[in-house]
Amino acid sequence: MAGSQPQPYESALDAIPGAHPYPRSSRYHDAEVGIHTQPDGTPVRYVKRRLLPPIGANPEETETHTVSSGERPDHLGQRYFGDPAAWWRIADANPVLDPRELTAEPGEEIEIPSGFPGGGGGRRG
Numbered sequence: 001m002a003g004s005q006p007q008p009y010e011s012a013l014d015a016i017p018g019a020h021p022y023p024r025s026s027r028y029h030d031a032e033v034g035i036h037t038q039p040d041g042t043p044v045r046y047v048k049r050r051l052l053p054p055i056g057a058n059p060e061e062t063e064t065h066t067v068s069s070g071e072r073p074d075h076l077g078q079r080y081f082g083d084p085a086a087w088w089r090i091a092d093a094n095p096v097l098d099p100r101e102l103t104a105e106p107g108e109e110i111e112i113p114s115g116f117p118g119g120g121g122g123r124r125g
Contacts, residue, residue: 021045027088052092062093062111069106073099080112089113 022028032048065076073087081089091099093113102110 021047025083025085027092061114063114064109065112067103067106067108067110071103071106073102076102076112 021033022031028047028050031050034046034048036044036046038044065080073090074084076090077087078084080086087099087102090102090110090112093111094102096102
């Protein structure tokens with residue numbers, strides 16, 4: 001998991017107020033922030049559209065997880081990435097609109113990504 005550890009200079013950026021509007025663990029951390037100016041001139045910051053990186057057909061880039069009864073997306077984030085807030089990496093790898101769909105059906109198989117470009121790697125577990 002060494003690839004997902006922030007570099008010292010990145011940690012220094014996190015200490016600067018306003019350097020990143022979202023924490024490093026957020027899916028929006030690296031998303032571009034835009035500014036919309038309202039008719040009265042008030043600027044409003046917003047996160048621009050976030051495009052998902054493609055997950056390749058290489059089976060080494062994902063592994064399959066069979067959902068157990070009572071599991072939640074945050075459980076899977078903790079298990080595979082060591083962070084319950086990292087559930088969004090799994091949601092991004094599966095075609096769901098609501099993260100609760102990931103674990104709604106016990107016995108269903110979902111894909112667990114091993115990592116995303118620029119997003120660090122996953123942990124098998």
